[in-house]
Amino acid sequence: MSFLNFFKGFVVTFRKLNHASQSGKVVTTSYPEEKRNKPARLHGRHVLNKYEDGMEKCIGCELCASVCPANCIYVRGADNDPETPTSPGERYGYIYEINYLRCIHCDLCVEACPTQAITETKLFEFSFMNREQAIYTKDELVVADDGKPVHLPWEDWRPGEDQHTSEWMRATSPSGSADYVGQIQWAGELGYGIREPESGQHLQEESEPLQSEGTQ
Amino acid sequence: MILGGLDPLFLGDAGTFEMLLIVILKVLVAFSLLLVSVMLYIWWMRKFIGAMQNRIGPSRAGPFGILQTLADGIKLFFKEDLIPNKSDRFVFKLAPFFSIVPALLVFCVVPVAGDFSGDGDGTVTWFGNETFVQVADPHIGILFVLAMSSIAVYGIMLAGWSSGSKYPLLGSVRASAQMVSYEAALGLALVAVLLKTGTLSTHDIALQQSNGIPDWGLVVTGFVPFFIFFIATTAELNSPPFDLVEAEQELVGGFHTEYSSIRFALFFMAEFMNVITMSAVMVTLFFGGPGGYYPNFGPAWLWGLFWFAGKVFVFVSVFVWMRGTLPRPRYDQLMDLGWKVLIPLALGWVLLLATLDVFDDRGHGGWLTQIFVVLICVAVIIFFAALLNSAIIKGQRRRDRDGEEAFG
Numbered sequence: 001m002s003f004l005n006f007f008k009g010f011v012v013t014f015r016k017l018n019h020a021s022q023s024g025k026v027v028t029t030s031y032p033e034e035k036r037n038k039p040a041r042l043h044g045r046h047v048l049n050k051y052e053d054g055m056e057k058c059i060g061c062e063l064c065a066s067v068c069p070a071n072c073i074y075v076r077g078a079d080n081d082p083e084t085p086t087s088p089g090e091r092y093g094y095i096y097e098i099n100y101l102r103c104i105h106c107d108l109c110v111e112a113c114p115t116q117a118i119t120e121t122k123l124f125e126f127s128f129m130n131r132e133q134a135i136y137t138k139d140e141l142v143v144a145d146d147g148k149p150v151h152l153p154w155e156d157w158r159p160g161e162d163q164h165t166s167e168w169m170r171a172t173s174p175s176g177s178a179d180y181v182g183q184i185q186w187a188g189e190l191g192y193g194i195r196e197p198e199s200g201q202h203l204q205e206e207s208e209p210l211q212s213e214g215t216q
Numbered sequence: 217m218i219l220g221g222l223d224p225l226f227l228g229d230a231g232t233f234e235m236l237l238i239v240i241l242k243v244l245v246a247f248s249l250l251l252v253s254v255m256l257y258i259w260w261m262r263k264f265i266g267a268m269q270n271r272i273g274p275s276r277a278g279p280f281g282i283l284q285t286l287a288d289g290i291k292l293f294f295k296e297d298l299i300p301n302k303s304d305r306f307v308f309k310l311a312p313f314f315s316i317v318p319a320l321l322v323f324c325v326v327p328v329a330g331d332f333s334g335d336g337d338g339t340v341t342w343f344g345n346e347t348f349v350q351v352a353d354p355h356i357g358i359l360f361v362l363a364m365s366s367i368a369v370y371g372i373m374l375a376g377w378s379s380g381s382k383y384p385l386l387g388s389v390r391a392s393a394q395m396v397s398y399e400a401a402l403g404l405a406l407v408a409v410l411l412k413t414g415t416l417s418t419h420d421i422a423l424q425q426s427n428g429i430p431d432w433g434l435v436v437t438g439f440v441p442f443f444i445f446f447i448a449t450t451a452e453l454n455s456p457p458f459d460l461v462e463a464e465q466e467l468v469g470g471f472h473t474e475y476s477s478i479r480f481a482l483f484f485m486a487e488f489m490n491v492i493t494m495s496a497v498m499v500t501l502f503f504g505g506p507g508g509y510y511p512n513f514g515p516a517w518l519w520g521l522f523w524f525a526g527k528v529f530v531f532v533s534v535f536v537w538m539r540g541t542l543p544r545p546r547y548d549q550l551m552d553l554g555w556k557v558l559i560p561l562a563l564g565w566v567l568l569l570a571t572l573d574v575f576d577d578r579g580h581g582g583w584l585t586q587i588f589v590v591l592i593c594v595a596v597i598i599f600f601a602a603l604l605n606s607a608i609i610k611g612q613r614r615r616d617r618d619g620e621e622a623f624g
Contacts, residue, residue: 013268013541028272 035158040167043105044124046098047149047165048117048142050190056086056142057117057187058093064109064118072102073109093117096141100126101134116186119166121149125156147191166195234345246351250323254489255285261488261536268540289481297477302380311378312475312482314371318364319489324351325360326496326505327419329521332426333510338419340517348419349506349517357416361497362403365452368490369395372454372461375483376471387470390547391454391461397554398451401444404562408441409433409501411569422505433502437569442502444562449494451554454487455535457542460550495531496524503527560604568593 016024029036049057060077078094086092109118128134133154144150148162166189188194259274259282266273274281299305329349330338339346354360369392376388412433413421425431434442451458462470472483499505504527506520545553571589 009541010537013537016268016270019267025270026272027270028266030272030275 032156038122038161040164042122042124043107043120044122045100045126045136045149045155046109046118046120046141048093048096048138049119049166050143050147051088052188052190052193054145054190055088056092057115058096059087059089059115059117060091060093061114063112063114067108067112069106069108070102070104072099072104073097074099093138096138098136098141099134100128100136101131116166121165122161122167123149123155123157126152126154128154143190145190147189165189238345238347242347242349242351246323246328247320249328250320250489250492253492254485255289256282257492257532258285258488260532261539264533264536265540268537292481293478295477297479298474300380300474303474304378304380307374307378308474309479311371311375312479312486314374315368315486316371316482316489318368318371319486319493322361322364322490322493323496325354325357325418326350326493326500327353327422328496328524329506329517331510331516332422332505332507332520332523333516338423338426338506338520340515349520350419353417353419355416357418358406358410358421358497358501359416362399362406365395365402365490365494366399368486371483371486372471375475379471379474381474383468384471384473387461387463387467387473390467391471394454394458394460394550394554395452397551398448398558401554401558401562402448402452404559404566405441405445405448406501407566408437408562408569411566411573412436418500418505422500422507425504426507428507429504432504432507437502438565440561440565442498444558444565445498445502447553448558449498450535450538451550453490453494453535455491456539457544458550460544460547463544491532491535492528495528495535498531499524499527556604556608560600564593564597564600568597 015021018024019026051057058075060075062075062077065073065075074095074097075093076095077091080086080090080092105120105124107120110120113119140150140152142150143165149165151157151162166186184194184197186195262284263273263281274284277283277287299308327338327348327350330340332338338348340349341347356363372391372395373388376384376386376391379385409421410416413424415421415424421433425433425436429435454461461467462472467473472480475483504523506524508519508523508526510516510519568590571593572586575585575589
């Protein structure tokens, strides 16, 4: 009877009240207190990586700036001082600025970079008080002495969220060709050494249950 | 049972200071009780719907988010109050009050508490004065509820008209048509109760049901009027699934599209307040009001309040459940339900009850005659239902044929 079908809807919504059951599972995340796991290839803010000996990877070639569709990167290269070089090559990035009011996090700069100097972290939770803060210079972008991104006062991170700084580069390099899956084509990083190749995507991971505060 | 009629407070001497005090106290308590319960209802509604939609609902303001409504209210108070250029400014400002004042007034005639245990007469003694636990018990009683719900139509109609904008106007046209057509079914369902109780006073209606469930209006009137009343009330309240008045997909916000700030808040407060008051009215008419099981300890009127609040809570929860479950019908389906189902059914049921009553009065009250009467009535109902149905089908066919002729 179609009349009884009318009441089936009431049963459906009533079952949802039981949060212990599968269909009634609560999907809300109480955001600032607990965070969802971020997708493996999330595009957050950038970092400028260093080699394991502490040298900067950036060579000031400006490929990132020229490929940037939002025109948000400004780079000027300069010759290395032979006595105390900043990077292993001839030149280094003398000025490096990214304007986060313009950046669209497309990661084209990461793909363009010949030395894997610029990669993206998963940190995206930052709010600026003024426009100056939105322009990240080398002080903010270059990783600290332990190889981890600099924690700025207006950025919200939990411990562990700064671990994965070069996932996207490792996933696509070189040229995203499937032939190179599992082959290491990149240099070591300060603090991490040579990173493992990304092990492909797991659908299972995506639908993992929520984890509470600070876990990654 | 003593059927008093008027509040015994006013039957004695001319006004004393205590009487004035009691009246003012009752008004203040009813007013604040209603506002607080609206606040709690909105919170409960959001929590309950949230739970049905795999969410957690408001959780930030206060414990369990219970102060969320207060926070929303404060926010709305401080928002900019916009009045559109093309609006009729006076009517635009007036309309929200046409909504909120009737919503507040309806609650005045509802018996909230008192000794309705079957032996009691529903009165309490405060400061040496016997009185009812309701703000007023006028002779017109339940008709006042109908009158106020009719006036609430003006609030919505004037709001839509005075906005000087097309969507509010469409919304208010829908609102007035919907509320006027469902008011008929509402009134007819009410007539069934009035036939059985023989009084308009809400206090007396509640008192007559205080002997237990077999005396409840629900049973006495034979269930059907309650369901008609319930559906008609939902439509009258513009509460989902009959919220075509503010159908977001079609009309932006309906009649309150142009409203902002506290005027908007008043409309919403009136809407949710009406859910509570109409639940209270339904409890009074069909579910024995404050009647229930009265243990021997504690003041009896407090138990009345307990039962009343419990029943109202169940009803508002059912409204929320419906809100979270049912999709909105099309406008013609709404009108069909009102005019072709509810009104004939309510009318037929009133005739049935009246016939049984008349046979009772003439001394033919035996069960054999009653069954006979019911059988005749059922035959008549089937005959007229078939007539109505064939008329509907004929009309539909004619429309289809006309359409074919017009469009090939």
